[in-house]
Amino acid sequence: ALGRAEQAFLDVDFDGTLSAAQEALREGGHTPPQLVRIYELLGVSSAAVGEAERARDFFVRMLAIDPSADLDDTVPPRPRAPFLEAR
Secondary structure: OHHHHHHHHHOOOHHHHHHHHHHHHHHOOOOHHHHHHHHHHHHHHHHHOOOHHHHHHHHHHHHHHOOOOOOOOOOOHHHHHHHHHHO
């Protein structure tokens, strides 16, 4: 599911990213870096579809696992705003 989430994200399919990343989260058994990536995908995708509050919650979880985590430089300002609030 994480691989599908990554591919959907690359395809700029935010609904597909959300669905696959949530499935990956339900599967469990991930390493901390994988969980950080799942929450990042969930956060950026949520922000991209206009769910800023939900995105911020995902980013809070991401930062709880790795306080030094950051978003890729290619993430535009709209999805970045909830991340900055979470930080």
